[in-house]
Amino acid sequence: MASVRPPAVAGLFYPGDSRALATEIDDLIGDVESFAPRLGFPKALIAPHAGYIYSGTVAAHAYDGLAPARGIIKRVVLLGPVHHVPVRGLALPTADFFETPLGRMPVDKELLEKAEDLPQVVRSGPAHAMEHSLEVHLPFLQKALGGFSLVPFAVGSATTEEVAEVLRRLWGGPETLVVVSTDLSHYHEYGEAKAIDANTIGRITALASDLDHEEACGATPLNGLLKVSQDKGLRISLLAACNSGDTAGGKDRVVGYSSFGLYENMPVSLEEAGKTLLAIARGAIEKNLFRGASSSPDFTWLRQAGASFVTLMRDGRLRGCIGSLEAVRPLGSDVAENALAAATRDPRFPGLTAAEWADCKVEVSLLSAPKPIRFADEADLLSQVKAGDDGLVLECDGRRATFLPQVWEAIPDKEAFLAELARKAGLPDGTRLGRCKVSRYRVKKWVEQ
Numbered sequence: 261m262a263s264v265r266p267p268a269v270a271g272l273f274y275p276g277d278s279r280a281l282a283t284e285i286d287d288l289i290g291d292v293e294s295f296a297p298r299l300g301f302p303k304a305l306i307a308p309h310a311g312y313i314y315s316g317t318v319a320a321h322a323y324d325g326l327a328p329a330r331g332i333i334k335r336v337v338l339l340g341p342v343h344h345v346p347v348r349g350l351a352l353p354t355a356d357f358f359e360t361p362l363g364r365m366p367v368d369k370e371l372l373e374k375a376e377d378l379p380q381v382v383r384s385g386p387a388h389a390m391e392h393s394l395e396v397h398l399p400f401l402q403k404a405l406g407g408f409s410l411v412p413f414a415v416g417s418a419t420t421e422e423v424a425e426v427l428r429r430l431w432g433g434p435e436t437l438v439v440v441s442t443d444l445s446h447y448h449e450y451g452e453a454k455a456i457d458a459n460t461i462g463r464i465t466a467l468a469s470d471l472d473h474e475e476a477c478g479a480t481p482l483n484g485l486l487k488v489s490q491d492k493g494l495r496i497s498l499l500a501a502c503n504s505g506d507t508a509g510g511k512d513r514v515v516g517y518s519s520f521g522l523y524e525n526m527p528v529s530l531e532e533a534g535k536t537l538l539a540i541a542r543g544a545i546e547k548n549l550f551r552g553a554s555s556s557p558d559f560t561w562l563r564q565a566g567a568s569f570v571t572l573m574r575d576g577r578l579r580g581c582i583g584s585l586e587a588v589r590p591l592g593s594d595v596a597e598n599a600l601a602a603a604t605r606d607p608r609f610p611g612l613t614a615a616e617w618a619d620c621k622v623e624v625s626l627l628s629a630p631k632p633i634r635f636a637d638e639a640d641l642l643s644q645v646k647a648g649d650d651g652l653v654l655e656c657d658g659r660r661a662t663f664l665p666q667v668w669e670a671i672p673d674k675e676a677f678l679a680e681l682a683r684k685a686g687l688p689d690g691t692r693l694g695r696c697k698v699s700r701y702r703v704k705k706w707v708e709q
Contacts, residue, residue: 264364265355265385269392273311274399278361284312285403288320290632295702297626299533299561301329302521303494304438304485306464307400309340309393309478313508315443315517319400321500322519326404326437327587327629328564333405333437335368337430339413339423339481340393340441347416350426350481351384352376358410360395362402368409371436375411375429380422387414393441393478401439415481420469423484424491431488434560440485442478444516450505457503457516464520465496485522494522528561534706536562537624540592541570541599542708545622548600549614556592566591569664569703570598571623572612579620580606585630585653585662585701595624621708625664627651630699638693642674651703654681656696661685665703 270276275284307322308315326333339350352372357364375381388394394412401408411430415423427438445456460475469487471479489496501518505511528536540556556562568591569583580602584594599622603612612620630653635641645652653662661684663677671677678698682691 262356263354264357264359265353265388267360267395268390269395270361273392273396276361281361281399282403284316285320285399288312288316289324289403291317292320292324293631294324295628295631295700297628297702297704298325298328299528299530299564300523300525301326301332301564302437303524304440304489304522306440306442306482306485306518306520306522307397308443308517308519309396309441310443310504310515310517312396314504314515315507317507318500318502318517318519319397322521323400323404325499325521328566329437330405330565330587331590332434332560332563333408335371335409335411335432335436336401336405336439337371337411337413337427337436338394338397338439338441339415339485340391340397341478341480342387342391342414342416343393344390345384345387345414347382347384347387347414349380349382349418350413350415350423351382351387353388353412354383354385355388358395358398358412360398360402362399365398365402365408365410368411371409371430372411375426378426378429380418381426384414387416388412397439397441413481415478418480418484420483420487423481424487427484427488438485440478440481442476442482444476444503444518445474446477446515447513450503450511450514453503453505453514453516457501457518460516461498461501461518464518465498467496489522492524494524496520496522525560528559530704533561534624537568537595537626538622538706538708540595541622541624544596544599545603545612545617548604549612549617556596562592563590565589566594567627567629568595568598569625569627570595570602571625572602572620573623574616574620579616580609580612582606583625583627585627587629591626623705623707625666625703625705627703628701630701632697632699635698641693641698642678645674645678645700647672647674647677649702650700652678652681653699653701654678654685654696656682656685656687656691659685659687666705
């Protein structure tokens with residue numbers, strides 16, 4: 261019979277109710293102001309493990325970056341320091357599954373077997389039973405990735421090289437994500453903690469692998485990751501940092517938090533990405549028009565989940581525009597499907613003909629994930645909207661519509677822009693915007709010359 265490691269700190273470090281937990285994570289990630297469309301995703305993350313009220317905002321900056329990886333990352337190697345049971349080495353669990361209020365994750369037996377023969381790798385159910393440094397990351401991972409298998413290590417006394425050896429064994433390719441759980445300094449006065457943590461953040465950014473536990477409580481697994489990252493030439497980026505005095509605690513004894521993304525491959529240049537996406541869109545339409553063959557290059561970044569719009573212009577006038585607001589399929593497939601839909605299924609136009617095609621230009625827009633705008637009233641909403649930059653999604657009474665940022669060229673006035681967007685959604689004139697949900701996104705646009 262399968263054994264399950266049940267949640268130990270649900271209701272303490274994070275909500276114990278599944279609906280409340282899902283809402284809190286959605287809100288935390290939704291508040292991350294990341295509007296640039298992404299190409300690529302991190303190979304590894306460093307994130308804090310306090311209660312969500314304290315460090316959830318910093319952790320959310322790490323997990324926000326996994327949106328393009330949904331459907332690609334299938335395994336997560338998770339390492340965090342032990343807080344309750346002393347361990348010599350890196351302890352694997354005895355359970356077959358880990359559980360949170362959001363569901364169960366299988367322990368990846370196939371992957372952990374690759375490391376079990378190492379002398380520093382042990383089995384310990386007690387080390388995992390109450391360990392929050394691993395558990396608090398699981399709901400974020402479940403929301404960000406959907407289904408995945410887990411290789412969790414409760415890390416005790418070990419050398420940097422012992423941790424690095426395990427990571428090298430389990431490194432894998434884009435299907436494997438590494439997450440190291442650590443907070444920064446503990447229980448210093450606010451100003452002193454800021455200075456200590458700034459120095460530590462600088463050392464992490466430099467991929468130093470000799471941090472001590474006064475700088476980062478998870479220094480043991482962190483040093484191992486930074487050692488491997490240095491050897492493999494990973495690029496590291498600070499995503500967020502603060503301390504408990506900035507969130508929900510007093511300023512006399514604070515705990516520091518930070519999150520980082522580590523990237524194994526340099527992302528494709530925007531210029532090259534644009535050429536590829538335009539070629540995919542054109543190829544999909546020409547295959548339909550001329551019954552020819554089309555092929556798409558097999559780049560990892562094209563397999564990431566992506567949301568795109570494809571617009572067709574003929575003699576300077578719109579000839580079709582169809583797109584996706586949510587990243588639910590691989591970017592390459594999304595562009596191809598939207599290109600075909602723009603040519604054949606835009607209800608405003610008849611299907612594109614071969615005779616028209618020679619006069620058409622293709623435009624591809626890559627969207628960032630829409631983020632909700634929190635506003636008190638219409639005036640507050642208008643003050644937050646950035647004309648010319650924001651694409652907007654308006655939802656109300658079961659209806660939804662969007663305008664790409666390009667629409668600002670035709671409707672530069674904010675009030676008129678939102679009124680037309682409400683009309684596009686099929687809402688009656690005069691609908692109060694305060695009743696509506698409004699989200700914003702940004703796009704990177706490429707146009708055929």
